[in-house]
Amino acid sequence: MDNIKRVSILGCGWLGYPLALQLLNQGFKVKGSTTSQHKIDVFKEAGIIPYQFTLGNEKSRSAPGDTDFFQTDLLIITLPPKVRKQGPEHGISQIESVKEATGSFDGKVIYTSSTSVYPTDGKSHDEMSLQNLPVKTSPLAHIEELLKNTFGNKLTILRLGGLFGYDRIPVKYFLDKKEIDNGNFPVNYLHRDDAVKSVMTVIDRQAWGIIYNVVAPKHPTRKQVFLRNAAILNVKAPAFSNITTGNFKIINGNKMMDELGFIYQYPDPLGFSYNHFTNPCK
Numbered sequence: 001m002d003n004i005k006r007v008s009i010l011g012c013g014w015l016g017y018p019l020a021l022q023l024l025n026q027g028f029k030v031k032g033s034t035t036s037q038h039k040i041d042v043f044k045e046a047g048i049i050p051y052q053f054t055l056g057n058e059k060s061r062s063a064p065g066d067t068d069f070f071q072t073d074l075l076i077i078t079l080p081p082k083v084r085k086q087g088p089e090h091g092i093s094q095i096e097s098v099k100e101a102t103g104s105f106d107g108k109v110i111y112t113s114s115t116s117v118y119p120t121d122g123k124s125h126d127e128m129s130l131q132n133l134p135v136k137t138s139p140l141a142h143i144e145e146l147l148k149n150t151f152g153n154k155l156t157i158l159r160l161g162g163l164f165g166y167d168r169i170p171v172k173y174f175l176d177k178k179e180i181d182n183g184n185f186p187v188n189y190l191h192r193d194d195a196v197k198s199v200m201t202v203i204d205r206q207a208w209g210i211i212y213n214v215v216a217p218k219h220p221t222r223k224q225v226f227l228r229n230a231a232i233l234n235v236k237a238p239a240f241s242n243i244t245t246g247n248f249k250i251i252n253g254n255k256m257m258d259e260l261g262f263i264y265q266y267p268d269p270l271g272f273s274y275n276h277f278t279n280p281c282k
Helices: 018-025 039-046 087-102 139-154 171-176 191-207 222-233 254-260
Strands: 006-010 029-034 049-052 074-077 108-113 155-160 162-164 190-192 211-214
Touching: 006 018, 018 029, 018 039, 018 049, 018 190, 039 108, 074 087, 087 139, 108 139, 108 191, 139 155, 139 254, 155 191, 171 222, 190 191, 191 211, 191 254, 211 254
Parallel strands: 006 029, 006 074, 029 049, 074 108, 108 155, 155 211, 162 190
Antiparallel strands: none
């Protein structure tokens, strides 16, 4: 696999932790970063080499540049930008810290971006859509540009749909609402197992210097998904208003299927599997 033996996962959480387990199962040496002391023992028990530090403007327990975390063959960045909670500059600050810490990094890089990088304009978007927009105002687009300018064709970007599966069930986050708007909008969801599989596919196929959308091929409406979720959870079905706010988008993820032969385990959000498994690193 292109001489990749050591993998460092920056942000070994809800997505990064099961990815680390899959990599370990495939024989890779895996390093995982966390900001939480309580995850250190979890990592060690799983066989992940743990590192604790914080990027960006926050106070670090230890500066990442002072560790050998970035001495690796493949760096996987799974840091959520947290634009809503911490503002648009938070994710950019984190990536600036990554640039500083990696220095003259010569390995490969995978960045798990998000389909939120595309505008909600009622249109279908593929990987070329952003290049056709006159202005790129999204903080996530800025982060992607920073990474591309830093790592060039060593970087592959995976723009993931809304991540669900296991203990993340879409309707759970709306159960306290009397009515839910935009019930007829199509969803762009992705099961976590397919997110992990997409990363493993990039490594296996040595698909570097490329951008891929990773989204379940089927796009049922929000109402269809939530009603299905309510039946799974055995809770009262949510009510939907006739109100439409904003707009929707549909993300086309065919490129990865066409170029890499990627097959989704969960192609339809109405068929996503869930359980009450709690990820110790979520």
